[in-house]
Amino acid sequence: MPTSLIIVDDFLDNAHELREAGLRMHYPPVQGNFPGRNSAQAVSLQGLDQEISRLVGEPLVPAPGQAHGKFRITLASDVGKAKVHVDASHWSGILYLSQPQHCRGGTEFFRHVPTNTDRGAYNDAEAQSMGYPSAKQMMADILEDTVDDSRWELTMRVPMRFNRLVLLRPWLWHTAGENFGSTLQDGRLIYLMFYASARS
Numbered sequence: 001m002p003t004s005l006i007i008v009d010d011f012l013d014n015a016h017e018l019r020e021a022g023l024r025m026h027y028p029p030v031q032g033n034f035p036g037r038n039s040a041q042a043v044s045l046q047g048l049d050q051e052i053s054r055l056v057g058e059p060l061v062p063a064p065g066q067a068h069g070k071f072r073i074t075l076a077s078d079v080g081k082a083k084v085h086v087d088a089s090h091w092s093g094i095l096y097l098s099q100p101q102h103c104r105g106g107t108e109f110f111r112h113v114p115t116n117t118d119r120g121a122y123n124d125a126e127a128q129s130m131g132y133p134s135a136k137q138m139m140a141d142i143l144e145d146t147v148d149d150s151r152w153e154l155t156m157r158v159p160m161r162f163n164r165l166v167l168l169r170p171w172l173w174h175t176a177g178e179n180f181g182s183t184l185q186d187g188r189l190i191y192l193m194f195y196a197s198a199r200s
Helices: 015-023 048-056 124-129 135-145
Strands: 005-008 037-042 060-062 070-074 091-096 106-112 152-159 165-168 188-197
Touching: 005 048, 015 070, 015 188, 048 060, 048 091, 048 165, 048 188, 124 135
Parallel strands: none
Antiparallel strands: 005 165, 037 070, 060 188, 070 188, 091 165, 091 188, 106 152
């Protein structure tokens, strides 16, 4: 009985300070799959990993090789090669840091129409029951439809709100939602978290 999604409003007492730190970061240009750029530097928040572990009910550690603790800025003009995706983590976290007057859209979740699924398989056995050789292959096959809007149905959107934390299971079919703004000051600014299980 896995928990899929947790939303916490007014998460940080010092969210404005974290936003200001994000505004001072350097965001090198990159040609990635998804629109936007990550900060070159990460910021470690004291006690964050412990609090996220408490919220999800299991011990977590930062996922290696991920952009844990980095900021991400996405502007209206940014374009990527992919849309719907999954994350390489056990839990993913997004803290919205755009100012209230600029917030638009939010994290979006989808159903893959041909397979009638809203997530990748939990394990190989589940994927095999659906005709795929493995969970990894199922995700790879379905995500070939990443930019084909006709293959996806929007099921839910968690609206963007300043200092709102969204914790989600990474196997849910999802996107970052709407890009907006033209500068670092008014663009889609978030703080990223990617966790692995401390038990594995």
